[in-house]
Amino acid sequence: MTQRFDWPADRPFTIAIDGPASSGKSTIGARLAADLELPFLDTGLLYRAVGKAVGETRIEDAAAAARAARSLDPTALDDPALHNETVGALASRVAVMPEVRQALLAWQRDFAARPGGAVLVGRDIGSHVCPAAPCKIFITATVEARAARRFEQLRALDDGVIHSAVLAELRRRDARDAARAIAPLVTPDDALVLDTTSLDVAATLEAARGFILERAARCR
Ligand code: C5P
DSSP states (O other), X not given: OOOOOOOOTTSBOEEEXXXXXXXXXXXXXXXXXXXXXXXXXXXXXXXXXXXXXXXXXXXXXXXXXXXXXXXXXXXXXXXXXXXXXXXXXXXHHHTTOHHHHHHXXXXXXXXXXXXXXXXXXXXXXXXXXXXXXXXXXXXXOOHHHHHHHHHHHHHTTOTTOOHHHHHHHHHHHHHHHHHOSSSOOOOOTTXXXXXXXXXXXXXXXXXXXXXXXXXXXXXX
């Protein structure tokens, strides 16, 4: 019989999942959260919602972006338009603004501290938002493997999509995420690293689940 996630309902247990764009971390995080029956927050959607709210014309206006971050309505996170490439690029531009990151920090930390546990996916959850999280997982893959996946996803929506443009945009986002002064994308020392270049979703889920159960048993 599969071992169950058994954690006291009155104590927080933060599962921090980080990784670069299109590494598969949101899929893995959402599946794990459903499986463990825990609430799930894809923090990329917060930055996407802020990027979309300010739009291309005001994208350099950090004060406007911080205002949008402070007044973010959680129902805005359900907008399917947040998942498109244009909004992803806007998100990575507001994500370099310290005022925006600061405005979104308390919200993420409150979510992470929910009693009974929570799963958060992002770039800086284990390194900056919740550095004391008992369970950190870093999901990665080569930029070529990530671009190939992203290309297939986008081609299902639009057959005019160009592979070299998808690869170039991922490289730009990787560089921006890794180089920013505040909370850059780094692999936390105490994270389990899963490289999905050669691991499929089932194998990644199995490894992540085993690690979570082991960490929960150790922290009880
Ligand atoms: O993960 P996703 O592609 O949806 O994230 C969009 C952008 O938001 C990323 O490129 C990154 O710049 C930013 N982000 C971040 N910190 C997070 C989550 C996302 O800086 N915790």
